[in-house]
Amino acid sequence: MLTAEENELFTRVGPGTPMGRLMRWYWHPIAAVSQLDENPVRAVRLLGEDLVLFRDRSGNLGLIDGRCAHRRVDLRFGIPEPQGLRCPYHGWLYSPQGQCLQMPDEAADTTFPGRVKLQSYSVRALAGVVFAYLGPEPAPLLPNWDLFVMEDVARDVGFQVLNCNWLQVQENDMDPAHLEWLHGHFSNYALERIGRKDLQRPPRNPEGTRTPVGERRDWAVYDQGIMNYAKTPNGLREVRPSIFPNVNSFTTDFMYRVPMDDTHTLHVFFTSYAQDPGEPPQESVPYYTVPPSIDVHGNPIWDELDNNGGQDAMIWLAQGPIVDRTKERLGESDRGVLLYRELLRQQLRIVEDGGEPMNVIRDPARNVCITVPPRDGSTIEWNGPDEHLMRRVTGPYKHSPVARDMVEKYRGKDALDGPVH
Numbered sequence: 001m002l003t004a005e006e007n008e009l010f011t012r013v014g015p016g017t018p019m020g021r022l023m024r025w026y027w028h029p030i031a032a033v034s035q036l037d038e039n040p041v042r043a044v045r046l047l048g049e050d051l052v053l054f055r056d057r058s059g060n061l062g063l064i065d066g067r068c069a070h071r072r073v074d075l076r077f078g079i080p081e082p083q084g085l086r087c088p089y090h091g092w093l094y095s096p097q098g099q100c101l102q103m104p105d106e107a108a109d110t111t112f113p114g115r116v117k118l119q120s121y122s123v124r125a126l127a128g129v130v131f132a133y134l135g136p137e138p139a140p141l142l143p144n145w146d147l148f149v150m151e152d153v154a155r156d157v158g159f160q161v162l163n164c165n166w167l168q169v170q171e172n173d174m175d176p177a178h179l180e181w182l183h184g185h186f187s188n189y190a191l192e193r194i195g196r197k198d199l200q201r202p203p204r205n206p207e208g209t210r211t212p213v214g215e216r217r218d219w220a221v222y223d224q225g226i227m228n229y230a231k232t233p234n235g236l237r238e239v240r241p242s243i244f245p246n247v248n249s250f251t252t253d254f255m256y257r258v259p260m261d262d263t264h265t266l267h268v269f270f271t272s273y274a275q276d277p278g279e280p281p282q283e284s285v286p287y288y289t290v291p292p293s294i295d296v297h298g299n300p301i302w303d304e305l306d307n308n309g310g311q312d313a314m315i316w317l318a319q320g321p322i323v324d325r326t327k328e329r330l331g332e333s334d335r336g337v338l339l340y341r342e343l344l345r346q347q348l349r350i351v352e353d354g355g356e357p358m359n360v361i362r363d364p365a366r367n368v369c370i371t372v373p374p375r376d377g378s379t380i381e382w383n384g385p386d387e388h389l390m391r392r393v394t395g396p397y398k399h400s401p402v403a404r405d406m407v408e409k410y411r412g413k414d415a416l417d418g419p420v421h
Contacts, residue, residue, distance in 0.1 A: 002325040010344055011165045011322050013259040014048030022351050023047055024135035025360050026245060027142045028258045029268045031130040032157045032287035043076040045260040047134055053123065057082045061125065062096030063132050065118040069100065094118055128285020129157050129270060141361045146377040147254060147272040149369050153380060154282045156402040158269035160290035162313060165322045166246060166259040169267060172312060173242040174226055174336030177213045182311050194302050212333065219336035224359060226340050238374040244343060244358050249372045252380055263321040269396055273406065274380040290396040310395065
């Protein structure tokens, strides 16, 4: 368990907090480029700050304070101009860097605009995703993780807003004991509740043959974060890395746990799909949204929980807005969680001492393509429809337009209504 002081230290992310300062060293996904095609101005809440993301009519991206400096109008209603964003109330115009450029109702020779500047932050687009950096300048490089830059893939990005703290989402990665129970026993119970016992799966570890997680799994710090290992007769096998501070990498997916504030998290699902040889390049990266897994009364929405759908989100919300870790009781199977917390302590100390934390990239040569094990970093091989559909249409991915199109193409429309193994 943690002390109350440490729980506060790890979970509070607003400006001026230790965890907020650590998180500001990293680029965070905040939108899809295709969302800006629909609406070029979007409200963004990130690390306790209310901002507005916009793309002006020249294609420039900006991320600035969400309120006009004049009369504090919400700039999500702003008008994109050839250079910047104009407030709809009195026409003040702001550059992507937050500098006021025009005040139409002031004197033509006024110097007032030059003395008004909104807070602005660095923003970049990569692989169809818009990333923001709120930390010290000069900004580090936006990491070219392998799934972002490899060729011959299709991509999509999903978003889900969770009413809970980012840490309980991230700690889930180092907790393989939940796989058998939440995604096995509970999954079958949920299918029973909605009348689909025909879709139930056999237990991963039947009663009488279960072995402790510590005998099947191991964890270790590696140069990108925490590696989850499977124990095999031949030694350890890399299974799933958790990229510090808030990314899970699983087969062809990245899952970002972006702290909006202390009690809200933007869960971002980024997937690359190997393409059939000869497929034309993807024109744009589509996005999708994942609905809540519990209703307004806090009860499970069972049709979102079938077949591994929405279960993780349900559990994170069931822990409350911020888990009271002073009351938890951890066992040997939680060693990965403890290892991650120790890594958090270490990186917080580095930042508090004036250093740069891990995974802050400044070397362009290193950033050409950053391989995430156990991938080789270059390609996702096409091995036919079965491998093509590894990220099957279950859980949040059943809302993915690319995954659904692929299932329909290779398995037929009927496959969309049942599990795809």
